[in-house]
Each structure stands twice: as C-alpha cells, then as structure tokens.
Amino acid sequence: MSTLRTHPNIKTDYCPGCGSKFQTVDNQKPGYLVVPSTTPKKPTIKTNSNELNSEDVEKIIRLMPDDIRKKLYPEGEITHTSSSELMEGRKSGRMTDEKQKDERIFCHRCYNLLYYNRVTSDTWQESLTTDKSILSFLKKKDDAIIVTVVDIFDFPGSLLEDLDILIGTDKQNILVANKMDLLPNDVNETRIKRWLYEKCKKFGFTNISDIFLISAKKNWKVQELAQTMSTVRSGFDDIYLIGKTNVGKSELINSFLRCMVVDGWRHKVTSSPIPGTTMGMLGLPLTLFKETFGVNPKGFHFPQTCRHLFDTPGIINKNQLINLLTEEELKITIPQKYIKPLTFALTPGKTIFLEGLGRIDYIEGQKPIRTTVFSRLKPHITSITRADEICQSMTVGDQTFLQPPIFSSKRKEFPAMIKGIKKYAMKGIPGTMSIKDVVFSGVGWVSFGGMFDKAVIDIWSPNGIGIYIRDKPLLPFEFRGKYESPKLY
C-alpha cells in the first residue's frame, strides 16, 4: 500500500475523513482511492475572454494605491485567484474558501460525502461492525478517558449496552447526550439528566462521571464539556469518543475543532447521516488543541506528546430502523432541526402510521387517548382495517402513500411490517403528564397521556425491530405543540 504514498498530499495509509485504509482495488469497498496525479496540471486555457488569469489579478492588485491594497489584502493574504473567484471573495469577504485550501486526500466515499453530500455505493454497509467488542481493548487501557455519546432523539436505542462490562468501571466516563437542538429549548435539563442517569443504570452503565446535554452541530455546551474533560483527564490519558453509529461522535470532533482550533477545518473528519460513516480509529493529536485538554485542575501542564483525541467507528445498531433506509430516505427521515410536537386524540379502532416505519393500533379501550408525535415524519391516521390493507400492499412491494420506504425496481426487499409488541396495556392518569413513550429507534416517538381506565395497543415496525417503550416519557409535559389534524385517509 505504500505505493499509494507517491502523492505528496497522501500523508498516511488511512483516509483522514473516515479512518479506512486506502485501497485502489474495489470502488465499492471502504477506503477506495482514485490515486491523484503527481504531475502538475497544465494551466487551463481561458475560454471566457472577460476572465482574468492570476497574473492579471496580481498586476491589478500591485497597481492599487497602497492604502486600499492594504485594506483589501492584509499582508500574506494575496492568493492567486481568477476574476470570478475574486467576485466570490468579495461576496464572502474572504479571498479563498476551505475547500480550496484543504489539500488532504480523502477516499472516494468521504470526498463525495464532504463535497457533494452523497454516497457512492451502498455495499460498504456490509463492512460495518455490529460487534462492540472492538472497543474491549479499552478495558485494559489504563491511560484513557472515555466520552460515551448518545443521541437524545434516539434513546435508549443509541446507548451501547453493558458498557460497565465492556470497558470496565475504573475509568472516567462522561456521558454526552447529543442533538439537544432537536428538543424544545425550554426543556428542564436537570430532569433530563436524572432521567438519562436512571435509564443508563437500567442498561448496565453506572460508571458515569458527568452528564452533558449538548448539540455538536450548534456547538452548544461543547466548551464546557471540553473543560470537564480536561479536569478529569490526567496528563497521560488519551480521549476516546465512543458510541453507536450516527450519534454525532465525528460532528463533536468537528465542533471541538471549530470552537478551539484556529483553522480547525483543516483537520475536519467526515460526518454524515449515513450510519457507519467512520470506519477506523481516527486520532487527532491533543497538541492541536493547545491547552484545552492538557491542563489539570492544579494548573500543571503535562506533556501531551503522542496523546490523542480519538474518533471511533460507531457500533451499528441492528435495531435501528434507519439502517433499512436508502440515502434518499434518510434525508427525509433524520431530523435536522427542532421537532415540533404534534398532539391529537386517538380513538379506539384507529391506527396511527409514522409513514411505513411505525404503526400503532388502538385495539381496545373506551376513550380517546391524548397522542403526541415527536418525529420528522408526519403521522397518518386511519382505521385498523384499512391499515391492514395498506400493509398488505406494502408486503407485495407496492408503492403506497406511506413513504419511506420508497419502492423501486432497484430496491432490495424491504422488511414487512410486523407486530413487535402485542397487546400492550396502559392506564391513564389525571393531569397533563404523559404516561408512556413508544419509541421507533432513530425515527422518533409517540407519547400517550390522558385520563382513561385502560387502553390496549399493538405496535408494528418493519420486521418488528427498533421498538422501545419508555415507562417514563422523555418530555412528559411537552404535548402542547400546535394542534394539527393528522392526515386522514
């Protein structure tokens, strides 16, 4: 593989975006590299006579009055640009942009994700790991602190189970609940932290040094998190970000880079909605972050040489419904911004669909139940009989109004909707608090509340996977979102 390093910008054998080992054999496999040419490109011939070449531009800049030139191009900032780039520069107030300056060479998949926001193939999914024991080396590693990242929008589906057994209880382990920007901004953080702690205990994760509610995308609470990491870290520790796929580990690395490193984008790693974006360990030297992670509470500066902040490959959650989706479907399913709760009354004999990814039938009960949907997918309500017919047509591969899934001739079989939980009984309570959440992993959840004696529901999903019942709802009081009638068919 060392032959790949013939190009001056290929510094290692691994892609700096996703950590895959570079290879030039199979363009459907991780790390595929189109080996760039080392021969310098010939200058492009001007086709547009109005376009200035770099020499023309430099000449114009040289001829400018001194004071104007200094104002426009402070020392060291003059770059070779064409006239159209100059226009761009003027618009954005910068002479160059990140993509021009980032000279690192990425694998084919990262290149397309970073610059075109698209995936090049879907067969790489076969190389993803479901085996969380790849992290078990951490159990023997004394010089490490762990940051366990979960997705608050997909909890408990996004939590690594039995963490205490997997990596031991002798290390500092900070729990980070990411994507808080998707929740209403007036949520009670103390209650959510307590809620998270209780849930984690239930899933075999008790060794929690601290809990942070952050948004890596918006850089919320990222500086505070870094401060705590530096406090709990001894000078000789590496830092590992671990978690299931798609929780935002890589985006958190990028957020640290954005907040704490000048020109941090030069070290940016690949983050995308495709589960399994990071495929190998990616270590950024802590020296990059200057003192951020290197100062202990007493203020001593420890040597940081060879200590790293590691992004790790996410452990794929076989239960996550988003693993079944194509890139196009992911783009319409994964929430990007604040999810507005949608509240309505569900009457006995009715079904609520979250497109073709979730279905709840109200099979037995007397009264309507207060139902609130937290999902990017809009709910559809129909009778249970009609819902059965719709599912029947989906099973034979017919396109229905429920999308995703989007059926096409190219699509491999999509799993049929089956009952994952049958005849689940709930009892209502007086007051405004919700009583249960039904979670469809990665897609969203439905909260139930109100005063009723008994309501019995069946819960369906593709192959019956990814369904969790939360005895204590995450947002028990946030049902008041704008009342809208769900679509009726």
Ligand SMILES: Nc1nc2c(ncn2[C@@H]2O[C@H](COP(=O)(O)OP(=O)(O)OP(=O)(O)O)[C@@H](O)[C@H]2O)c(=O)[nH]1
């Ligand atoms: N709304 C929101 N989206 C986020 C946030 N952080 C990450 N994301 C999105 O979540 C998706 C997954 O992010 P990644 O950083 O690739 O997740 P990861 O944990 O590194 O995933 P793998 O590499 O697959 O293990 C991307 O679409 C991100 O834009 C956040 O704070 N808020």
Ligand SMILES: [Mg+2]
């Ligand atoms: Mg990643």
